Amino acid sequence: QKEVEQNSGPLSVPEGAIASLNCTYSDRGSQSFFWYRQYSGKSPELIMFIYSNGDKEDGRFTAQLNKASQYVSLLIRDSQPSDSATYLCAVPSSGTYKYIFGTGTRLKVLA
Amino acid sequence: DADVTQTPRNRITKTGKRIMLECSQTKGHDRMYWYRQDPGLGLRLIYYSFDVKDINKGEISDGYSVSRQAQAKFSLSLESAIPNQTALYFCATSEIGGDYNEQFFGPGTRLTVL
Numbered sequence A: 001q002k003e004v005e006q007n008s009g010p011l012s013v014p015e016g017a018i019a020s021l022n023c024t025y026s027d028r029g030s031q032s033f034f035w036y037r038q039y040s041g042k043s044p045e046l047i048m049f050i051y052s053n054g055d056k057e058d059g060r061f062t063a064q065l066n067k068a069s070q071y072v073s074l075l076i077r078d079s080q081p082s083d084s085a086t087y088l089c090a091v092p093s094s095g096t097y098k099y100i101f102g103t104g105t106r107l108k109v110l111a
Numbered sequence B: 001d002a003d004v005t006q007t008p009r010n011r012i013t014k015t016g017k018r019i020m021l022e023c024s025q026t027k028g029h030d031r032m033y034w035y036r037q038d039p040g041l042g043l044r045l046i047y048y049s050f051d052v053k054d055i056n057k058g059e060i061s062d063g064y065s066v067s068r069q070a071q072a073k074f075s076l077s078l079e080s081a082i083p084n085q086t087a088l089y090f091c092a093t094s095e096i097g098g099d100y101n102e103q104f105f106g107p108g109t110r111l112t113v114l
Helices: none
Strands: A005-008 A009-012 A020-026 A033-038 A045-050 A056-057 A059-064 A070-077 A085-092 A100-101 A103-111 B003-007 B012-014 B017-026 B033-036 B040-053 B054-057 B064-071 B072-078 B087-092 B107-112
Touching: A009 A020, A020 A033, A020 A103, A033 A070, A045 A056, A045 A059, A045 A070, A045 A100, A070 A085, A085 B033, A100 B040, B003 B072, B003 B087, B012 B017, B017 B033, B017 B087, B017 B107, B033 B064, B033 B072, B040 B064, B040 B072, B054 B064, B072 B087
Parallel strands: A009 A103, B012 B107
Antiparallel strands: A005 A020, A020 A070, A033 A045, A033 A085, A056 A059, A059 A070, A085 A100, A085 A103, B003 B017, B017 B072, B033 B040, B033 B087, B040 B054, B064 B072, B087 B107
16 A cells, blocks of 8 residues: 555644645655645645755745655745644545545644 | 536435436546445546547446446436435546656535435
């Protein structure tokens, strides 16, 4: 069973701090990795995707990928209360175009 | 207008009833997916379709069936609803081709089976 694992949290950080969210995956053939943000009762929306080892930055968000260690992380700089949500890691299962989602990490940014 | 729509948005039904959840999209995507979400369990794939003639079971297809009536429409049916099918259901679409295609989600249907 190909899996994607995340710590369910909640991860609490003070406003202005860096939030670090982690995801590990088991399918070594996976080539691309997605981070979605989901507010309570709402649908997931894409934050970042990454497919090369290293860092990818977009505004306050940085995705980090290490294929050798099979983990991908999301850093949120200058965290705001509006960042409080559940963050889902998604990995397309190699060769199938099915997306395997982690259970999500709930982030709480304290004002 | 929303690119991926789901109807109904909320539904309360009784055990044993047949229920259909509908999904429509205007994005022109070939791939469509149905997920359910339960607290603590994340998104789990029920069925997916890559075109009107291609329907595939996901990890939790038992008790569900689907119909791809057209490229833009993908319906999920519960033939005889049971209480443990109470969940939030999402439809999603993605483009065909390449490995880096994000999924676009509908607003969700909250289903309660009494």
